[in-house]
Amino acid sequence: GEDVEQSLFLSVREGDSSVINCTYTDSSSTYLYWYKQEPGAGLQLLTYIFSNMDMKQDQRLTVLLNKKDKHLSLRIADTQTGDSAIYFCAESRGGTYKYIFGTGTRLKVLA
Amino acid sequence: GAVVSQHPSRVICKSGTSVKIECRSLDFQATTMFWYRQFPKQSLMLMATSNEGSKATYEQGVEKDKFLINHASLTLSTLTVTSAHPEDSSFYICSSSGTNQGSNEQFFGPGTRLTVL
Numbered sequence: 693g694e695d696v697e698q699s700l701f702l703s704v705r706e707g708d709s710s711v712i713n714c715t716y717t718d719s720s721s722t723y724l725y726w727y728k729q730e731p732g733a734g735l736q737l738l739t740y741i742f743s744n745m746d747m748k749q750d751q752r753l754t755v756l757l758n759k760k761d762k763h764l765s766l767r768i769a770d771t772q773t774g775d776s777a778i779y780f781c782a783e784s785r786g787g788t789y790k791y792i793f794g795t796g797t798r799l800k801v802l803a
Numbered sequence: 804g805a806v807v808s809q810h811p812s813r814v815i816c817k818s819g820t821s822v823k824i825e826c827r828s829l830d831f832q833a834t835t836m837f838w839y840r841q842f843p844k845q846s847l848m849l850m851a852t853s854n855e856g857s858k859a860t861y862e863q864g865v866e867k868d869k870f871l872i873n874h875a876s877l878t879l880s881t882l883t884v885t886s887a888h889p890e891d892s893s894f895y896i897c898s899s900s901g902t903n904q905g906s907n908e909q910f911f912g913p914g915t916r917l918t919v920l
Binding site for chain 1: 809835837844845846847849852894896898900901907908909910911912913914916
């Protein structure tokens with residue numbers, strides 16, 4: 693199937709690290725993305741990783757990719773209240789721009 | 804990143820009317836545009852893929868005659884919800900691609916919230 697699964701909710705305290713997980717099914721995925729969506733708004737690209745990479749770090753964000761297990765994670769260091777949002781992973785396949793989105797994880801940061 | 808706009812941002816209409824939503828790529832030529840639908844607290848569901856100058860490719864279960872897509876230029880795509888009904892109420896998001904061949908990246912518009920009374 694084409695399902696891309698994420699846990700629905702995550703709650704962390706301000707200053708702690710957040711880890712959002714994503715599992716996908718298609719081993720032909722070429723790029724995997726993390727998007728942030730705030731209430732009533734569109735999607736903001738946070739970062740992406742090419743499928744031949746294991747890890748990518750960008751300031752507070754660290755992406756880990758385990759191709760064998762088809763598992764992707766996003767770690768947010770020093771989580772802030774402004775990080776509260778819904779986070780979607782997405783995969784694109786082959787030479788196509790078509791995305792398959794994950795189910796979304798709602799992150800709540802407690803002050 | 805590239806900028807994509809949508810108009811209107813919010814629309815309320817009566818049942819049976821048609822509503823047109825515009826998606827514009829402001830600073831690049833988008834060879835491909837996508838239309839998504841998002842229900843409250845759910846993920847984005849791809850409705851259709853449109854390439855400039857050709858007919859849109861609709862996902863399974865999406866009615867072509869209900870959701871008319873036109874991609875007449877490299878900077879504009881429109882989605883028309885025909886004879887709208889309350890069940891069509893949703894958040895519609897477009898995206899554009901074609902500017903960055905290195906990452907297959909899509910650039911998303913801010914979304915249009917449609918409410919059908």
